[in-house]
Amino acid sequence: MDIKGRNMESIKIINRGEILKILYNNGQMSRKKIAELIGLTSAAITVNVKEMIEEGLIVETGEVEDTKRAGRKEINIDINYKYKYVIGVCIEQPDIIITLGRLNLDIVDVYRVPVQKGVGYRKVIEIIKDGISIILNRNSIERKDILGVGVGVIGEVDSTLGVSKNSFGIIEKNVPIKEELEKRLNMKVYIDNNVRTLALGEILSSKDNSNNESLLFIKYGFGVGSAIIIDNKIYSGNNNKAGEIGHTIVYPDGLECRCGKQGCLETIASMWAVGDRLQKIYSKDNTPILYEITSGNINDINKDTVLMAYELKDDLVVEIVDEALYYFCLSLENYISLLDPSRIILYGSMFEKDIIIEKIKNIFVEKIKDDAVIEKLQRSQNNGQLEKIGPISIVVDRFISNGGYL
Incomplete structure (x- = not known):
């Protein structure tokens, strides 16, 4: 093809x-309205829409209401959200989550498989391959009806090359996930860091039209992760490491982190770090409420039991959780100073607790002395759902942005 053709x-x-x-x-609208919004001629809109209708990607949905004019009625068009299915895969602990969804991010089915640290990439690839077969078979869907597969992987990911560079021990380093899956699935596969996929899912599901908004997306749970959103686009950085708030150093010469560095925020503020500290002091005398909640079984110390003990004001539990939240807020304040986001979206079951949100606000006001942050804090509108929505969003975003092509 010559230059003009390209x-x-x-x-x-x-x-x-x-x-x-x-x-x-925005949902359904007429060809005329679309032309006005994007500045194309009616002829250009007509040609492109006609082609996408023939492909089955766009459908006519009926006459525009209240046009109040004589002559030919305007017809609304919309995306055919049943055009194809999309598969999402979230690779993190404790589960690999395989999701079947639609272009509008509606979830059709979910399949989960528990996974342990060190499981290895060959086993993970087989789990994904078998899981996709199971989810397609039980919904009577053929592979030709799948648009593509989006994969979110914990840790450092090169999304351009499709390589998981460091998943913090779930699989080996430098695994070409995209290539391996495409060979076995015979489908198009796209991968990214798991938290970046969650952030993308939040953006797409919100239907936000603010194209110049910059956000900071925070995931707080087993680990602490974040994603940077500039002008409604995920910013990955030069080496796909942008937004790793959990691996910023907050305690030099501190504990070794799963990433290999020392003193990362995760070693103090993550739920695994909090749980580890509580296990070391756990007893009927030191942590009486937590001890009672867990019936004296140290193995039952987890996010839910810790939060329950925190709400019931078990003194040492409160002390350790409050210290974790303080360091979390310090790191967040530094990120805010550098990025100046318009909003900070908080995702994870920790943030579903009002007592945790109030404590975070209190730390910013009383200790960090930055009460302006309070207005920027927002809970995610999809708490508990983005591990399913996020990986699907990789495919949907690419498909929509590329004009219905992958």
Whole structure:
């Protein structure tokens, strides 16, 4: 193809992408309205829409209401969200989650498989391959009806090469996940860091039209992760390491982190770090409420029992959790100073507890002396769901932005 031909093809993809993004964010509307919003001629809209209707990607949904004018009625169009299915895979502990969904991020089915640290990539690939077969068979769906597979992997990921560089021990380092899965599945596969996929899922599901908004997305749970969103796009950095708030150093010469460094935020503020500290002091005398909740079984110390003991004001539990939250807030304050986000989205079961949110606000006001942060803090609108929605979003975002092509 000559240069002119390539340029025309690029323009076509851009125009189709703009049409699909308008419909995805705003819902059904007429061709005329779309032309007004994106500045294309009616002829250009008509040609592109006609092509996408023939492909089954766009459908006509009926006449526009209240046009109040004589002549030919305007017809609304919308994305055909049943055009294809999408599969999402979330690789982290304690489960690999395989999700079947639609282009509008509606979840059709979910399949979970427990996974242990050190399971190895060959086993993980087989789990994913078998899980996808199971989920397709029980929904009577053929592989040709799958648009693609999005994979979110914990740790450092090169999304361009499709390589998991360091999953903190779940699988080996430098595994070409994209290549391995595409060989076995015969489907298009796209991967990214798990927290970045969650952030993308939050953006797409919100249908937010603010194209110039910058956000900080925080996941707090077993580990502490974050993603940076600039102009509604995920920022990965030069080496795909941007946003690793959990691996910023807060306690030099502190404990060794699972990433290999010492004194990372995760070694103090994560739930695994809190649990580890509590196990060392756990007793009927030291942690009486936690001891009673867990019936004296140290193996039952987990996120839920710790939060329960915290709410019931078990003194040493409160002390350790409050210290974790203090260091978390310090790191968050540093990120805010560098990035100046318009909003900070908080994701994870920790943030579902009002007592935790109030403590975080108190730390910012009383200790850090930055009460302006309070107005920026928002709970995710998808708490508990983004591990399913996020990986699907990788495929959907690429498909919509590329004008219905992968």
